[in-house]
Amino acid sequence: MIEETKFEKLFSTPLLRFKVANHAALSRALLAEGAMMQSEEDGVSKSNRLGWHSSGNLFDRNADPIVELRVAAEMAILAATRRITTKVDPETLKMKLFGWMNVNPQGGYNVPHTHPGAHWSGVYYVSQPEIDEGNSGMIEFLAPRTDLSHWAILKASAFSLKKRIRPAAGEIVVFPSYLLHWVYPNEADADRVTIAFNATFSKPKG
Numbered sequence: 485m486i487e488e489t490k491f492e493k494l495f496s497t498p499l500l501r502f503k504v505a506n507h508a509a510l511s512r513a514l515l516a517e518g519a520m521m522q523s524e525e526d527g528v529s530k531s532n533r534l535g536w537h538s539s540g541n542l543f544d545r546n547a548d549p550i551v552e553l554r555v556a557a558e559m560a561i562l563a564a565t566r567r568i569t570t571k572v573d574p575e576t577l578k579m580k581l582f583g584w585m586n587v588n589p590q591g592g593y594n595v596p597h598t599h600p601g602a603h604w605s606g607v608y609y610v611s612q613p614e615i616d617e618g619n620s621g622m623i624e625f626l627a628p629r630t631d632l633s634h635w636a637i638l639k640a641s642a643f644s645l646k647k648r649i650r651p652a653a654g655e656i657v658v659f660p661s662y663l664l665h666w667v668y669p670n671e672a673d674a675d676r677v678t679i680a681f682n683a684t685f686s687k688p689k690g
């Protein structure tokens with residue numbers, strides 16, 4: 485009686501995850517670099533509650549592990565971009581990366597926020613303390629659409645209100661910077677350490 489003539493998925497939100505090879509050695513070196521930074525600066529207060537948030541652009545530092553992470557982050561951003569478009573080669577654009585380190589001790593968390601002005605945001609998980617149960621260390625993304633709650637009855641994943649994941653150490657998570665997200669309190673004794681970054685593309689001059 486009817487024939488479907490079109491099915492479109494409008495306004496999707498990409499979420500990508502990558503695993504960094506040799507991440508254990510990289511993370512050890514990043515932790516040492518982070519300890520040095522913490523001894524040099526007090527950090528800043530942003531979306532973090534408790535904990536330490538490095539100031540300035542982490543990627544301005546030229547220490548080997550920071551450079552190595554920057555290369556991995558750039559690769560992740562390029563790969564994510566290629567996943568969402570074939571009309572632009574992201575390598576023909578200029579990419580600005582701005583990064584910072586978050587150290588969340590027990591009880592530390594991040595309130596809901598977006599990263600305005602950037603295209604992509606990403607997080608590298610330097611350390612993710614093990615837990616037996618609960619939501620400790622999880623990052624939760626909140627749907628950018630309103631009025632979704634009555635869709636719950638249809639159990640359609642595209643119309644869910646939130647998506648919660650618990651990335652492992654060594655993973656890079658990439659998502660659009662407009663996506664509202666927050667981090668559950670760290671319930672473990674050990675610090676939860678992440679390096680977050682924003683990637684912004686622009687047209688090269690000339």
Ligand SMILES: [Fe+2]
Binds near residue numbers: 597598599605665680
């Ligand atoms: Fe964030």
